[in-house]
Amino acid sequence: MKVLITGVNGFVGGYLFSRLKTLDHKIYGLGMEPSSPYNLDEYYSVDITKKFQLNQEFDAIIHLAALNRTTIGADIDSHIFHQINVEGTRNLIESCGFSKFIYISTAAVYARDDEVITEESPIAPMGNYAKTKYEAELLCQKLIPHKKLIILRPVNISGAGQRNIAAVPLFFERALNHEALELSVAPSKTIQLLDVDDFAKAIIQCLECSGSGIYNLAPEDSMTMLQLVTKILTLCGSKSSLILKVDKEEAPSVICAGKAGLKINFQASKSMNQILENYYESRKRGTKG
Template structure:
């Protein structure tokens, strides 16, 4: 297949390139940078916030590129989120031809009501990131024929090489430096992590078992935020203090990926303990 990947130079992009290359696909990348580190079959330097046209059609477009800030940098002007996540998606949709379009959204669009979250659960996005990702979902549904469109809603992606704006690398960085860790959410709040290699496996399976619609992507296990922090502190043998700013109890809300398991043969291979232990090893010269 000829596959276009936006955001190819980002954290997930490199893992996805390796996965798709090993599967024999021809890979074209799109990014803001003047070039890419990867041995692509073609690369486009594009600012997706402006209208553009590409010179070929693709079997599949995988839209990874987005402004993703849910903690550090979450106070960025909402108009910037909209330009990148919504207008950028519209410009991409209109820039080329494709047989299928895979939009990477987020499980953050769902309401957290203490229930099992399926693809039919209420959508109540909160914050600039979730709001604009859902707005882009609706845009995709209005502009792309449903038989061509797949929307993926993963939980928190994690893995070696991730920037320190996500919760796992941020907490590891502070724990290794014995700095205070602040929990701005309830210690009982449930978190689910999806390893980046499992995430890219799911995207690859979308190309093999393509079917339209919305799919959650999540592991079968979870942790509370307190368990997550304690695991990181233990791995790092850290003397960091823990500052808890929110003590309200929260009923667990688990994202269920049963539909993806049945329709895409997807099942996350790494547990949350695996993810945290592998990340720790990567910081100490292990897997990169």
């Protein structure tokens, strides 16, 4: 199978490349960097915000490339989010032929008014990242035949090698340095983590299945933000102070991946405690990925 991974040089892209390569697929990569550290069958150095042509036909495209800033760096101009996440997706779709297109969106597109969130729950994205990811979903549905399109809405992906632009590695960095941790959301806010290996397995399931559709990707368990930060502080034996910036209660709300379990045989293998413990061990070993 000829598979194109956009954003191949990123945290998730690297994991996905290594898993797919063991299955003897021909792996093509696309990124903004001049070259890739991975042994790809071909690499395209492309700025997706500008129109381009790949002159290739792929069995599958896995579209990971995106500007992903939620709270850290969230003050980036909305125009830049739109150019990368929406127009970049349009340019990719128009650049080549493909039999299957797997678009990686986010569970942040949902309103969080219900205790259990399914694919049928109301949509109400907040912030530039979630808004443009949902706009790109709609664009994919407009430009790509339904039978060719899979949209995945994962919760927070986490694992060894993740940079400090994501909440979990940033919390660990500050805890290990005994620096103050600021919690800028309600302590009772629900958070779910998906191990990067479990995410890669879900992608492989999508490549092997013949169906299409929209699927949430999430573990069965969850934590409150206060429980998450407390767990990290305990693991690190940290003397960091915890500063609570928001003083309010938030009702529990969890993303359900039951549909993905039925349709693409997805099941998260690692609990949130295991993800955090494994990440801590990787930091102690100095693991980069």
